[in-house]
Amino acid sequence: MTTARSWWRRGDDNLRADAQAAKDAAAQAFYELDTAQRDLVISIETITAVDNSPAAQRAAADFHALGIRIDQVSGAYIAAVDAHDLDRDELDASAAGRARTELTRAKDDLARVKGELDRFAEGLGPLLGKAETQLAKLAPAVERARQALLGASNALDAVRAAGLRADDLAARLAALAPELTKLNQGAGTHGVPETLKRAEEVLRGAEAVRTEAERLPERTQEIDKRLASLRTRAQALSTRAEGVDPILSELRRRFSLACWQDLQHVPAQAGTTVAQAEAKLTEAAKARDEQRWADATSLLSAARALLDDLDGTVSAAGDRLRKLNEVLKDPKAEIDKTRFAIRDAQRLAMQGRTTPEPRHARPLDDAVGRLDRAIAALHGRHPDYWHFLTETAAVRETASRVVANIREDRAAGR
The missing domain is CATH 1.10.287 (Helix Hairpins)
Incomplete structure (x- = not known):
């Protein structure tokens, strides 16, 4: 026969079990939150090592604020666990109920903050992806820079073996040595963005030295050829000048x-x-x-x-003598060529019009007068044929300029 004492004892055991279940659930929630926080610490450190943008700085600040809330709910959970010894024999129903209530509340708070942490982690995706991409580039970029320096050094050795000093290239390569030292010190010392930038600069500098060193024998031959060619040309021009x-x-x-x-x-x-x-x-x-x-x-x-x-x-x-001989023999050819240029411009100016645009007609009229004066000057006692040639050339240039202006106007719909 069950006594009243046994009945109450079973009730206490049930309350103790409920409190223990609440404690276990809170412990699981605490473990999950702590694990998620540890994982996010790595993500945040990855981002801040690579990215110094405002978005990255905001993410770090938001994570710090989350950390404060995590500390608060974790502290409340630990305090609730410490406040209730569920294994002691004299645990009464009231104490077990309080333990279950406080531990359940701690579990709910831990789960709520864990939800905030999860949402924060999801929002980090683009920043984290970008940072991981940068980190993935780091080692190959540094290695390419080192290999480029080795290639430049080997190219210089080959040039020197051929009897060429290449002092300027050697000096440029030596100037890259401090940058290599910084590369070897790593991103932990100088940061990922700065290290990537330095690796690219070293790569470009070393490749330039290597390319110029490899081309140096060919460049030397080109200089020798140019020297010989220009000396020959100078002698030829000296002879022509005579x-x-x-x-x-x-x-x-x-x-x-x-x-x-x-x-x-x-x-x-x-x-x-x-x-x-x-x-x-x-x-x-x-x-x-x-x-x-x-x-x-x-x-x-x-x-x-x-x-x-x-x-x-x-x-x-x-050229002067040839042109003067031509115009002396037949000035009509020069005159006809110039008149044709004027008439061609006049026909274009009148195309589709009853009267030409004044800004087109005026320079052409002036050109006609200028040509007439140049022709008249040929009938003097000592005609200046060179002046005649420069005048006809100027007249043709005027006609050509008017033609270009007309075509530009029509292309623009004016």
Whole structure:
């Protein structure tokens, strides 16, 4: 027969079991929250190591705030566990009920914060993905930079073995050594973004040195060829310049002063320019022998520019004589060519109109008058045929400009 004492004892055991179940559930909730928080610590550390953007900074601040709430509910759970010894024999129904209530509340609070943590973790997805991508790039980027430095060093060794010093390239490669030291110190010291940036800069610098070193033998051959070619050209231009004096003599004999006066300086200028170019070539040869490749290239370019100018100057006298002979023999050809240009522009100006636009007609009318005056000047005692040629060229340029303006206006619907 069951006594009243036994009946109450079974009731206490049930309450104790309920309280224990609440304790176990709270412990599970605490474990799950702690695990999720630990995982998120790693995620946040990954993000902040790579990303210093406002979004990343907000994520770190939000996680800190969550950490405070986690500490609060964890503290409440631990306090509830410490406050109730569910194993003691004298646990009464009232104490068991309070334990179950407080532990259930602690479990619910832990689960609520765990839900907040889960939602926060979901929102971290884009930031975490970006950070992990950056981290995945880190080791390969550093290794590529190291390999590029090795390749540049090997290329320099090969160049030196061929008897070329390449001091400037060696200096550039040496300047990358401190950057390699920082790369070797790692992202923990300098941060992931800065390390990735440094690896890219080292890669570019080393690749540039390697490329230039590998091309150095070819560049040396190019400089030698250019030196020989420009020396030959300077000699040829010097010889051509000697023919300017006879051309000037013929111009003086057959044409008025205005036709050749501006060319009198050509022989003296030719001699000076050839001397300047040859001096540049001598300096370039010395720079090449001293393996100052950039200086050699610059000096060769300067010599070429001088010879280009001289070529045009020397050619000017012969061209002048040829053009003057042509217009002296048949000025009508030049006149007809110029009149045709004017008439062509006039026809276009009148196309689809009864009267031309004044801004088109006026320069064409002026051009007609200018041509007429140039033709009239040919009938003087000592005609200036060069002035005639420059005038007809200017008239044709005016006509061409009017044609271009008309076409632009019509293309724009004006």
